[in-house]
Amino acid sequence: SQQGEEDPQALSIQEGENATMNCSYKTSINNLQWYRQNSGRGLVHLILIRSNEREKHSGRLRVTLDTSKKSSSLLITASRAADTASYFCARDTGRRALTFGSGTRLQVQP
Amino acid sequence: GAGVSQSPSNKVTEKGKDVELRCDPISGHTALYWYRQSLGQGLEFLIYFQGNSAPDKSGLPSDRFSAERTGGSVSTLTIQRTQQEDSAVYLCASSLALAGSYNEQFFGPGTRLTVL
Numbered sequence: 177s178q179q180g181e182e183d184p185q186a187l188s189i190q191e192g193e194n195a196t197m198n199c200s201y202k203t204s205i206n207n208l209q210w211y212r213q214n215s216g217r218g219l220v221h222l223i224l225i226r227s228n229e230r231e232k233h234s235g236r237l238r239v240t241l242d243t244s245k246k247s248s249s250l251l252i253t254a255s256r257a258a259d260t261a262s263y264f265c266a267r268d269t270g271r272r273a274l275t276f277g278s279g280t281r282l283q284v285q286p
Numbered sequence: 287g288a289g290v291s292q293s294p295s296n297k298v299t300e301k302g303k304d305v306e307l308r309c310d311p312i313s314g315h316t317a318l319y320w321y322r323q324s325l326g327q328g329l330e331f332l333i334y335f336q337g338n339s340a341p342d343k344s345g346l347p348s349d350r351f352s353a354e355r356t357g358g359s360v361s362t363l364t365i366q367r368t369q370q371e372d373s374a375v376y377l378c379a380s381s382l383a384l385a386g387s388y389n390e391q392f393f394g395p396g397t398r399l400t401v402l
Binding site for chain 1: 290319321327328329330331334342345375377379390391392393394395396
């Protein structure tokens with residue numbers, strides 16, 4: 177079963193607005209990664225945050241990690257229609273295979 | 287190659303038939319993973335290969351599922367006597383999996399399996 181979940185399950189915003197997605201988990205992690213998936217096919221790696229990091233930026237993406245609360249958030253600033261996709265967090269617990277949540281489906285309205 | 291490739295991209299089969307799904311990882315990546323994704327769901331881990339080590343098969347849902355990786359490169363996932371609940375997108379990923387690395391995985395486009 178999935179260890180942890182993203183919320184919200186679905187999010188619809190207007191172009192230019194910010195989108196925030198959250199991820200919670202239950203076990204300790206080595207790192208946490210965020211992936212994007214278009215049209216139910218291959219996933220693309222967006223950003224990785226290590227367990228000893230609290231915040232990381234990559235372009236319009238900002239990821240935070242709170243290991244005491246076992247939660248992470250992904251913020252996409254100034255969203256674009258092209259950001260429409262599903263976003264997944266994946267926990268690396270040292271078992272090599274990542275543990276994925278059920279994802280957040282983001283719809284950015286032009 | 288430039289990325290992970292999978293074939294076929296789509297497969298429609300009849301219940302009870304066997305299917306084989308293929309994955310070509312990125313050249314030089316020693317780790318290879320298979321995941322399954324049902325409609326609207328997250329990824330379910332199936333099996334993991336690392337170099338010449340015994341594969342981690344802990345995610346395989348039944349003994350109808352098997353996988354092999356020949357020569358440390360190409361992998362084939364076989365599903366025997368397919369059932370309708372096997373319908374899903376099967377995703378393959380590879381990574382460098384160096385000691386102390388942080389395991390960024392590169393995914394193929396997936397194979398969409400439909401069992402009628």
